[in-house]
Amino acid sequence: MKVMLAIFKLDRLGGKERDCMAIARHLAARGHDVTVLTTSADVAAIDDLRIESLRARGLANHVLLRNFARDVIDRRQRERPDALLSFERIPDADYHYVADGAAILRAWQLLAWPPRRRAKLALERAVFAAPAATRLFFLTERQRDEYIIAYDFEPARASVLPMVLHDDRYAAARKLGASRWRSELGIPGDALMAVSVAVDPKLKGVDRSLAALASYPKLHLVVAGSDSPWLHRGVVRRDLERRVHIVPYVAEVMELIAAADFMLHPARSEAAGQVIGEALLAGVPVLASAACGYAGEIERSGAGLVLPEPFQQEALVAGIAAMIDALPAMRKQAAARAKSLQQQRGAWLLAIAERIEQRDV
Structure with a gap:
């Protein structure tokens, strides 16, 4: 299978980024053709993985994420992978690795910039709410249940992973x-x-x-x-x-x-x-x-x-x-x-x- 993974900043090397690399390596070891899309420019050759850098476009964080999602969608339409696994909110991804809590349930500050909140919630709705069909990987049952309460999606779309611990x-x-x-x-x-x-x-x-x-x-x-x-x-x-x-x-x-x-x-x-x-x-x-x-x-x-x-x-x-x-x-x-x-x-x-x-x- 040709599998595409998409993560905004791979070089942050936080938990989500480490998980992405582990998944990419595991899929490659099982014989799949794996490509990781990211805006990070200095991770072009991590071991035997194919890392492709997309240009980061925008200044505000929500604009960067929205443009990244658009660029990934465009790349997917051109290259037609068998599966797209996203680590960011990307509409129409085949799979999404849910590393964070639901933005819609967050206690936003009163003075939070409205365009930022609107953009983040729009991307989140596009992944979780009907008629989206993206299949979802959750870290815990509680996390899954919070998203179901927020978006009332079909539970069959969700998988709760065993505890994530790296080799x-x-x-x-x-x-x-x-x-x-x-x-x-x-x-x-x-x-x-x-x-x-x-x-x-x-x-x-x-x-x-x-x-x-x-x-x-x-x-x-x-x-x-x-x-x-x-x-x-x-x-x-x-x-x-x-x-x-x-x-x-x-x-x-x-x-x-x-x-x-x-x-x-x-x-x-x-x-x-x-x-x-x-x-x-x-x-x-x-x-x-x-x-x-x-x-x-x-x-x-x-x-x-x-x-x-x-x-x-x-x-x-x-x-x-x-x-x-x-x-x-x-x-x-x-x-x-x-x-x-x-x-x-x-x-x-x-x-x-x-x-x-x-x-x-």
């Missing part, structure tokens, strides 16, 4: 051993270590975690993925320089997670939360907000705690105390979940490939 995470999990992280960061042996992996620290609730640290003088927090000035200011303002350690997003992120006693992830919004799955794969319990799509994985496994919505800072403070008290039992549950997750390696990629290959069934 490199599985490989790293099997090699975990003694970690260098605590000694290199200067974390005392009698201290507790929590970890947050957050490219966008505000969205992932790192400020909430910083505020809670005042109640736990022996708790250290390692924040990986962001060097934001906002984050540094928050640490200094709360006089936490000795207990908050800011590191870049490292290749050994699984080793860093495994070195922690638990993960802190009180996110404000999270369609899924792959870092939750990565922590469980590393055998580390998680304290997360119910806003995270994978929060149900924590509840089902017993490997951590989920904070109810709407979020309350007092609940986070109390949740940390409960985590600390129950750490031995929770780490045991996390280890059991890690073992079961090993049996699911590649399941999400297989589900996507089989759905595309059976598109006429």
